[in-house]
Amino acid sequence: MMKSDTTLIADKSAAVDRSALGRLQGALTDVPPSVWILIALLVFCVFASPVLLKMPFQLVIFRQAAPLGLAVCAQVLAMRCRSIDLSIVGVFILVNFIACSPAVAALDPWLAVLIPLLAGALIGLINGFFITVVRASAVIVTLATGAILVGIVLFLNSGFPPGSVPEVIKYLGQGRVASVPIAGLIWIATLVVLTLPLHFLVFGRLLKAVGDSPNAGMLSGLPVRRVILFCHIASGLLAALGGLLLTGYIGVSSTRIGADVVMNSIAGVILGGITFGSPKGGLFGPAIAAFSLALLFNILNVFGAGESGKFIVQGLVIAGAALLGGIGTNNR
Amino acid sequence: MNIRLPARTGGQYAALGLLVVAVAALSVGFQDFRTSGNIENLLVQATPLLIVAIGQTLVVLTNGLDLSVGAMISLTTAIIAVTGSPLAGVALSLGAAVVLGVVNGVGVARFKVHPIIMTLATATLLQGVVLVILPTPGGAVAVGLVHAANGELLGIPLAILWSGLALLVGALLLHKSRFGLHLYSIGGGADNAKLAGVHVTRTLIASYVVCALFAALAGVFMAGRISSGDPWVGASYGLDSIAAVAVGGTQLIGGIGGLLGTACGALLLGLIGNGLNLMQVDPFFLPVVNGSLLLLAVCLRRRKELGL
Numbered sequence: 001m002m003k004s005d006t007t008l009i010a011d012k013s014a015a016v017d018r019s020a021l022g023r024l025q026g027a028l029t030d031v032p033p034s035v036w037i038l039i040a041l042l043v044f045c046v047f048a049s050p051v052l053l054k055m056p057f058q059l060v061i062f063r064q065a066a067p068l069g070l071a072v073c074a075q076v077l078a079m080r081c082r083s084i085d086l087s088i089v090g091v092f093i094l095v096n097f098i099a100c101s102p103a104v105a106a107l108d109p110w111l112a113v114l115i116p117l118l119a120g121a122l123i124g125l126i127n128g129f130f131i132t133v134v135r136a137s138a139v140i141v142t143l144a145t146g147a148i149l150v151g152i153v154l155f156l157n158s159g160f161p162p163g164s165v166p167e168v169i170k171y172l173g174q175g176r177v178a179s180v181p182i183a184g185l186i187w188i189a190t191l192v193v194l195t196l197p198l199h200f201l202v203f204g205r206l207l208k209a210v211g212d213s214p215n216a217g218m219l220s221g222l223p224v225r226r227v228i229l230f231c232h233i234a235s236g237l238l239a240a241l242g243g244l245l246l247t248g249y250i251g252v253s254s255t256r257i258g259a260d261v262v263m264n265s266i267a268g269v270i271l272g273g274i275t276f277g278s279p280k281g282g283l284f285g286p287a288i289a290a291f292s293l294a295l296l297f298n299i300l301n302v303f304g305a306g307e308s309g310k311f312i313v314q315g316l317v318i319a320g321a322a323l324l325g326g327i328g329t330n331n332r
Numbered sequence: 333m334n335i336r337l338p339a340r341t342g343g344q345y346a347a348l349g350l351l352v353v354a355v356a357a358l359s360v361g362f363q364d365f366r367t368s369g370n371i372e373n374l375l376v377q378a379t380p381l382l383i384v385a386i387g388q389t390l391v392v393l394t395n396g397l398d399l400s401v402g403a404m405i406s407l408t409t410a411i412i413a414v415t416g417s418p419l420a421g422v423a424l425s426l427g428a429a430v431v432l433g434v435v436n437g438v439g440v441a442r443f444k445v446h447p448i449i450m451t452l453a454t455a456t457l458l459q460g461v462v463l464v465i466l467p468t469p470g471g472a473v474a475v476g477l478v479h480a481a482n483g484e485l486l487g488i489p490l491a492i493l494w495s496g497l498a499l500l501v502g503a504l505l506l507h508k509s510r511f512g513l514h515l516y517s518i519g520g521g522a523d524n525a526k527l528a529g530v531h532v533t534r535t536l537i538a539s540y541v542v543c544a545l546f547a548a549l550a551g552v553f554m555a556g557r558i559s560s561g562d563p564w565v566g567a568s569y570g571l572d573s574i575a576a577v578a579v580g581g582t583q584l585i586g587g588i589g590g591l592l593g594t595a596c597g598a599l600l601l602g603l604i605g606n607g608l609n610l611m612q613v614d615p616f617f618l619p620v621v622n623g624s625l626l627l628l629a630v631c632l633r634r635r636k637e638l639g640l
Contacts, residue, residue, distance in 0.1 A: 151623065266449065
């Protein structure tokens with residue numbers, strides 16, 4: 001800081017250059033890492049596997065990315081108010097179980113979709129209650145609710161034959177409108193709906209303030225707890241929608257569904273240029289991140305990298321994005 | 333002794349009380365529980381969790397978290413099973429643990445990456461490396477190591493000796509060394525600790541290295557116990573060790589808690605598995621009970637912070 005001030009006085013023309021360069025650098029660091037990763041992946045595809053760039057494949061990847069994209073949205077809301085949602089995997093499994101249970105499948109199609117979503121919101125409410133009213137650590141609470149949900153579903157499932165996925169949910173997960181996957185359209189629609197409160201309503205500013213400093217928010221009389229509670233309810237709801245799309249996509253009841261969704265959702269948020277309580281950052285970066293991760297997994301599959309390669313690349317990508325973010329804040 | 337540091341004690345005595353109550357209830361309710369065989373079994377089964385949780389406590393006290401301990405355990409069993417020689421295997425594993433700890437510590441302390449993110453990334457990366465070394469469970473572990481993990485000395489399982497030794501080392505580090513005092517001071521407030529002359533970055537890196545070393549030791553024990561390598565054997569230990577620390581009354585915001593609580597927490601988690609087994613409850617129900625206990629534990633202690 002001191003150094004740049006002295007150069008400013010000593011050499012004005014150089015200082016102007018530097019500030020322009022600085023502004024360019026600032027603009028470039030404001031671009032979420034996911035955009036660079038997507039560009040890198042696309043360039044890689046051009047040379048290594050052009051077939052992945054064809055429209056049908058891109059649409060397939062788009063559909064694959066939708067459940068993760070919704071989970072990433074859920075994680076964005078939690079992390080922006082300095083919380084975290086580790087119960088997403090539990091919500092995915094719960095939604096799969098509810099959607100496939102014969103009692104729900106026999107109901108009206110509307111209810112078959114609505115009931116799992118409400119269950120997700122309820123889990124979010126429980127998380128939010130423990131975090132805001134009991135003031136328990138979000139890591140512990142969402143970890144515990146996730147473990148409890150997985151345990152309950154495994155316990156209930158051990159005696160039941162697996163049911164089948166209702167047609168309406170299969171349609172949401174697998175259907176297409178003019179060759180565009182419905183799951184992807186639902187994802188885009190959700191992004192648009194979420195952008196509204198985050199960018200144009202007071203809620204977005206409240207979230208910014210709460211994420212920046214919950215204590216300062218409390219002192220200024222902001223409804224900090226309600227914001228966090230609402231974020232967790234919305235997080236549960238979004239996770240449930242993601243779980244529903246994934247259930248429809250795979251088309252069977254499964255207790256292994258969404259095994260790595262927590263991990264990938266956090267990866268998506270970090271790659272999207274957002275960290276705990278980060279005041280800026282819309283949903284564009286995280287959405288690109290979800291798509292990039294889906295593309296990355298497909299590329300790794302094409303090259304037969306297997307599970308181990310997938311883990312290594314995933315770990316490197318997250319660590320790289322997080323460390324780059326750390327270097328950026330250190331220099332400021 | 334604890335009168336000197338009442339503010340740093342946290343909920344450790346609550347955990348001790350809960351442990352005593354649980355032991356008393358199970359001994360009254362189940363004759364099978366009282367048998368020395370069952371209690372030995374319980375202590376042996378709790379050993380790896382206890383060893384990992386000791387390291388985890390050190391990191392949690394600095395307001396950190398280490399999710400990569402599970403992958404470290406798996407890596408150790410894989411290395412030992414593949415190399416075949418216990419000496420080279422253990423040495424390589426400890427070396428890998430130092431590297432992991434330094435990477436975690438530098439990321440958290442120097443580049444200010446949130447510990448959850450940093451250790452989640454290294455855990456994923458490490459899990460991939462483990463799967464490269466040993467794709468499926470298997471390999472052979474030297475007989476000496478198997479005996480060291482499963483043997484007995486004067487009728488007492490060696491495992492109890494190992495966990496006692498690990499606790500002793502952890503307690504010396506935490507309560508009798510400058511390093512331990514610095515961990516508490518960083519957990520109480522890193523900025524203040526820095527102003528008071530604590531090398532925050534260095535101490536944080538050291539805490540992650542020590543945590544990874546304890547995880548590697550737990551992995552050595554695991555390799556002997558299952559007498560083979562398993563790329564997924566440690567998978568649940570990342571979260572379980574945090575659960576043990578949290579149930580033991582150490583606060584995740586750092587600076588408050590200690591090893592007495594962690595030992596009680598690890599034993600309580602083991603006890604629950606044992607008790608459910610005696611009650612012939614479906615094993616799938618175990619995470620439900622563990623999770624509920626965790627929620628109960630956090631409800632009992634009020635704190636000021638909201639969120640993480």
